[in-house]
Every structure is written in structure tokens, then in C-alpha cells.
Amino acid sequence: ELKVEQNPLFLSMQEGKNYTIYCNYSTTSDRLYWYRQDPGKSLESLFVLLSNGAVKQEGRLMASLDTKARLSTLHITAAVHDLSATYFCAVDHHSGGSNYKLTFGKGTLLTVNP
Amino acid sequence: DTEVTQTPKHLVMGMTNKKSLKCEQHMGHRAMYWYKQKAKKPPELMFVYSYEKLSINESVPSRFSPECPNSSLLNLHLHALQPEDSALYLCASSQAVRAYEQYFGPGTRLTVT
Numbered sequence: 001e002l003k004v005e006q007n008p009l010f011l012s013m014q015e016g017k018n019y020t021i022y023c024n025y026s027t028t029s030d031r032l033y034w035y036r037q038d039p040g041k042s043l044e045s046l047f048v049l050l051s052n053g054a055v056k057q058e059g060r061l062m063a064s065l066d067t068k069a070r071l072s073t074l075h076i077t078a079a080v081h082d083l084s085a086t087y088f089c090a091v092d093h094h095s096g097g098s099n100y101k102l103t104f105g106k107g108t109l110l111t112v113n114p
Numbered sequence: 115d116t117e118v119t120q121t122p123k124h125l126v127m128g129m130t131n132k133k134s135l136k137c138e139q140h141m142g143h144r145a146m147y148w149y150k151q152k153a154k155k156p157p158e159l160m161f162v163y164s165y166e167k168l169s170i171n172e173s174v175p176s177r178f179s180p181e182c183p184n185s186s187l188l189n190l191h192l193h194a195l196q197p198e199d200s201a202l203y204l205c206a207s208s209q210a211v212r213a214y215e216q217y218f219g220p221g222t223r224l225t226v227t
Contacts, residue, residue, distance in 0.1 A: 104156035
């Protein structure tokens with residue numbers, strides 16, 4: 001069964017600092033997604049990574065995918081308070097027959113302090 | 115329009131009640147999903163519908179009964195739930211089941227008393 005491990009699970013940052021969240025997964029996949037969730041809210045899609053070496057950037061966030069290492073990173077540059085949220089990576093994988101499904105990491109609770 | 119809508123937003127029900135959750139999308143997506151999310155946990159897949167047919171049931175108890183009346187609608191019928199079923203229920207849709215971005219609805223916050 002696929003395992004998706006995120007670390008750290010809790011991240012407290014100061015505004016203006018940089019940091020990286022890591023997402024490791026245990027089986028072959030070349031499809032990975034990052035989502036953001038604010039407290040009590042639904043999931044907002046941040047990045048869709050569909051091939052080895054994919055890199056995408058939006059504002060202060062940049063995501064990358066290394067399918068050979070089975071690793072994705074979400075890099076935060078010059079953090080601001082508005083980035084405080086829980087971030088999930090999710091791996092798309094074959095689940096038998098013609099079925100595919102997403103398996104989520106446990107999530108990283110990011111708190112950005114002034 | 116990338117919106118998935120869900121009703122109701124909040125639902126409180128007793129263990130003997132029967133209720134339904136509703137999900138709707140008008141993006142022409144052919145795959146729809148139900149997830150359950152407990153507090154401080156990731157979403158857990160419950161069901162997947164592909165072209166209006168149930169393709170994945172993640173061994174969900176029969177007190178949860180999904181239905182896909184047409185390509186735009188997805189229902190989750192609830193009966194004889196337990197307090198541990200209290201959670202946020204998220205609906206999602208995607209263009210198809212393989213390697214397409216899933217768009218999530220706002221969720222229904224369910225409390226079972």
C-alpha cells in the first residue's frame with residue numbers, strides 16, 4: 001500500500017524566512033498535487049505536478065517533483081502571515097484494475113509569526 | 115467555472131435519522147468523489163464514481179450509501195450513523211479519474227448526536 005510521508009508535520013516560521021516542506025512517497029507515480037486548507041475550510045488546489053522534474057511557482061510558493069527519488073518539495077520564500085494554513089501533498093496512483101486514486105500525506109500545519 | 119457546490123453546509127442528525135448530502139458540479143467532469151475528513155487529519159477517500167458508475171468503494175460501512183443520478187450530481191445517503199461518523203464530508207470532481215486535478219467543494223460539517 002502506498003505511503004505518503006510529509007515532514008515536518010508542524011512548522012512555525014518567522015515572517016521573511018524561507019523553508020521547505022518535503023513529501024516522500026513509497027510507490028511509482030508521476031502525478032503529485034499540493035493543496036492548501038484553511039481552518040474549517042475545504043481544500044484549495046495549489047500545484048499540479050505531472051512529470052519528473054516539474055517545477056511550478058506561484059507567488060512565494062514553489063513546488064517540484066523528482067519521481068526517481070519519489071520526492072516532492074514545497075518551498076516557501078519570504079513567508080508572510082497569510083501563508084499560515086495546513087498544506088497537503090497527494091499522490092495519484094494505481095489502485096487496481098483501471099482505478100486510480102489520491103492518497104494524501106498527513107499535512108503540514110504552517111504558522112507564520114510576525 | 116471551477117465550482118463544486120455542496121449542501122447542506124452543516125448537518126446535525128441523530129443516530130436513527132436518515133439524511134442526504136448533495137454535491138453538484140457543472141464543469142462537465144466525469145469523475146466524482148466523496149471524502150471524509152476528521153479534525154487535524156487528511157481527507158480519506160470513501161467512494162469514486164466514474165461516468166456515473168461506482169468504481170471505488172473503500173470498504174465504507176453500508177450506513178453510507180452513495181448515488182450518482184447523473185453526471186453533475188452526487189449524493190451521499192446517511193442512515194443509522196454513529197457519533198464517530200461526525201466529520202467534514204468533502205465532495206470533489208475531476209475531468210476523469212486518471213491524473214486529473216480534483217476540485218473540492220466546501221464540504222458538509224456533519225455532527226451525529
